[in-house]
Amino acid sequence: MDSLLAVWNEWEIRMLVLTSLALQVFLLFFAGIRKRNVSAALSLLLWLAYLLADSIAIYALGYLSQTRVPKGVDPQTFKRTHRIQALWAPFLLLHLGGQDTITAFSIEDNELWKRHLLSLLSQVGLAVYVFTKSHPGADMLAPAVFMFVSGIVKYGERTWALKCASMDNLWSGMVTTPDPGPNYAKFMEEYRFTHEAGLQVEIVIEQERRAEATAATAATAVGVAEETVPYTDVIADASRFFVIFRRLFVNLILSFQERTRSQATFLRLTPEQAYKVIEIELSLMYDTLHSKAAVIHTWYGRLLRCLTLLSTSTACLLFNVLRHHKGKHHSSYNHVDVCITNVLFGGALCLEVYAVGMMLVSYWTFAALRSCNLSFLSDLIFRSIQYFHPERRSKWSNLMAQHNIISFCLLDKPTVLTKVLSVLGLKGHWDSWLHIRHIEVSHELKIVVFRELKDKTASIVDAESYRKFSNHRGQWALQCKGYYKELGWSVEVEFDESIILWHIATDLCFHSDDDTGDAKVAPYVEVSRAMSNYMLFLLVARPFMLTAGIGQIRFGDTCAEARNFFGRAGTAPPDAGASAGMVLGVSAEIAPRDVKGDRSKSVLFDACRLAKSLLELPPRRRWRVIRVVWVEMLCYAASKCRSNFHAKQLSGGGELLTVVWFLMAHLGVGEQYRIEAGHARAKLIVEKN
Structure with a gap:
């Protein structure tokens, strides 16, 4: 020794x-x-x-x-x-x-x-x-x-x-110079003196630019044909917009001029390139928050x-x-x-x-050289970027987590291990490892989200509409499809309840629909189920990213009722399809709350009522409705998530929710645009006698 x-x-x-x-x-x-x-x-x-x-x-x-x-x-x-x-x-x-x-x-x-x-x-x-x-x-x-x-x-x-x-330093470095606006007191003093002098005076107000004109411009621009631009322009656009839109991470506001410039660019880009701009911007933000990029560049x-x-x-x-x-x-x-x-x-x-x-x-060096008009050096750096960071490679994980409530209830059996983990407070981590999987964000899903947001932009009638659209979580979609009267109740409840209702209903429709393999219906089904499982994952594993209320309590009560229902015959159903059949076999003519009361927050059979209403629709129309509702819920969740939680997820591979949030901001949808008009120019017109 x-x-x-x-x-x-x-x-x-x-x-x-x-x-x-x-x-x-x-x-x-x-x-x-x-x-x-x-x-x-x-x-x-x-x-x-x-x-x-x-x-x-x-x-x-x-x-x-x-x-x-x-x-x-x-x-x-x-x-x-x-x-x-x-x-x-x-x-x-x-x-x-x-x-x-x-x-x-x-x-x-x-x-x-x-x-x-x-x-x-x-x-x-x-x-x-x-x-x-x-x-x-x-x-x-x-x-x-x-x-x-x-x-x-x-x-x-x-x-x-x-x-x-640090957030304080980021905020202080991005906040604009305080703007007192035109000198109102001086203007009114001149008006009073002129009026007291016995002269006929009139005040004429000329707006710098109205937000309504901006909205009309955006609506017209939707008709512009999409075009594929060189990757160098994509990187340049991302670097240019990053300087502006990084302010979203510290809750600063944007102006209508910035909305107009961003819309003009994104409405002419193909969906693939629009997402690529977003990816590069978020990558630059990650570098700012977690590396020495803010210093070395x-x-x-x-x-x-x-x-x-x-x-x-x-x-x-x-x-x-x-x-x-x-x-x-x-x-x-x-x-x-x-x-x-x-x-x-x-x-x-x-x-x-x-x-x-x-x-x-790096993108930082390329943007700096391009801004200095050093074409030879910037081209050399770009070729290097293409080799080390090829355009086709995603700048974030490009994955979305999946969690399914019916599968979870069937597989989550109480054991000695789970009881020990519950005592230690590790049951949630165990469930995440065992029951949550990741899938690639499909090209079809990205296209659907982009097109839906673009259609909303085309429907703008005034500046206030931009903010209203971000507050819809299924209502606008159901109204456009003509089913708000029958299904509107499911999106007027609390947001966490809407998520669980539509998640279970989507699953019940999937397992009960014989047409899901139809080539015309399958793309709708795949995208809808992916968003459904992703939104449930956010509710259960990332509740801080949703305005979820008592979402986890409601999820737990729903799972408890599902386990009791599936196990009432002594044995659980063999698979999710059989489970869906059992749930749909229950008569749900009377609202479950009228029978059970309000102590349990389970929505299992409320979702059964929703699923039965959806199953009355033709397959293709049914899944189109389900898909647009989920897109709207996804966009609503993205816009309501606090910016620091979006920033937090950048170091974990990124979240689809963050990508959608940034895309919405670039297309002008959201509440961050608070400057809807420039300074008014007031003039005193003195009339001669």
Whole structure:
């Protein structure tokens, strides 16, 4: 044990610094993947690496500050070992500075930038203390100074990036200059003086531009033919709109001029390219919130990146040159420590060069070069972007979660494990892993959402209609299809109740309809079921993204009634189809609430009534109605979700709800446009007698 302990004591600090470097490599290569990946395993690994990277680096710095000579170790040998190991202190500062791909694991980490600033000051002080206490010679001092420059700059970059991405700083950086408007008091004073002078005066108001004209322009523009534009224009449009629409994430308002410009662009784009613009914008927002993009893509950020690369290269060169110039004493340092130091230098240089390459091959750099009219360089960057970030690859996960209430009730059996998990408060995580799956967001679904929003834009009659459309959650769809009288009750209840009603009804119709395999009906069925299962997932697993009220209580009561109903014969039905048949076999002429009362919030048999009404319609018409209702519910949920929750989901692969929210904003639908007209120009017209 003594010999093992001695080996561990000798290798402990070496393992710590190498582990710290390995964690930085892992974070650099894998942190950026999570914006287009929903894997819980990857998220867990990144979370552990993010936390361990700082903890190990800080612990290693504390370990290096110990200078007590261990028993049985020659003091001169220990002094030489500590001298070269003290050079690792600035490398640990470099690691604490993190990688360009991740500064904050979640958006809440950005709010802790003051804590990171304090950590920066304390860890820099500790690193300087560790190095000076080792009494370095000239061969260690020169490379250490350059490495300290790199380490301090990188750590400062991270702290500054966290500050820039904090919500308060984002808001203060995007808010417009306070606008007092025309001088009303001065104008009225001139009017009074003129009137008191006995002159005939008239006030004429000329509006800068009316919102109604904007609405008419948008309605006319819907008839413009869609066209495929070059991918360079798509990236340029995304970069240009990002500067404007990122304000939505901090609840700032937009003007009618911005609505007009955005509509003019999106109404001429194909659906595929419209979604591509949205994807790039959301990718840029992710970079702003979770990486160093807000710092490194500035003139001073690029200058600092050149400084750190040059400083690290110089330090590496000096270390190896000066060490060999010691002549016969060049072997006085431990060979293992020398190798580890060179590994740290090599790792730092490789990470730095890779980070510079990523910075160059980015949408940020392309947009900056294009705005400066540097065509040759921008074309070169674009070709690189096409190679590393091809147009066909989605910039987010392009997945939507699926949860089905009937399948859940059939498969969720009480066991000892589930009881233990319930006691530990982990039952929800278990259910998510076991009963929730992900499917690709189909091209047909995207087209349907885009077309429905475009049709709404074409129906605008005044500026107020833009806001009204975002408040519809099935009413407008049923009125347009002519079924509001029969089915309107199902969308006038609370939103969470509407979701469960239509989810169960959609499932009952699917399992009872023999025409779902019809080539004309199948696309409607597929899109409707995908949105139905997705909305239930949001209700159960992401309730904070919905104005869901008591949605989880209603879901639990409905599941409880379904289990009791399915198990009343002693055995559960074999599959979802048989379950649907059992539910539809119940007579529902009288409203369930009139029979059961209001204590239980279950809506199982209310959904049965809705399904029976839908089954009376012809198959194709039935599924068209179901589809448009779900599209409207999806858009309603997207517009009502708070912006910080949209921002929160960017680091988890993104949500379809966020994509729809941004698409609605670009098409002018929503409540964020609060400036419906410009300043009025009031004139005093004095009439001559």
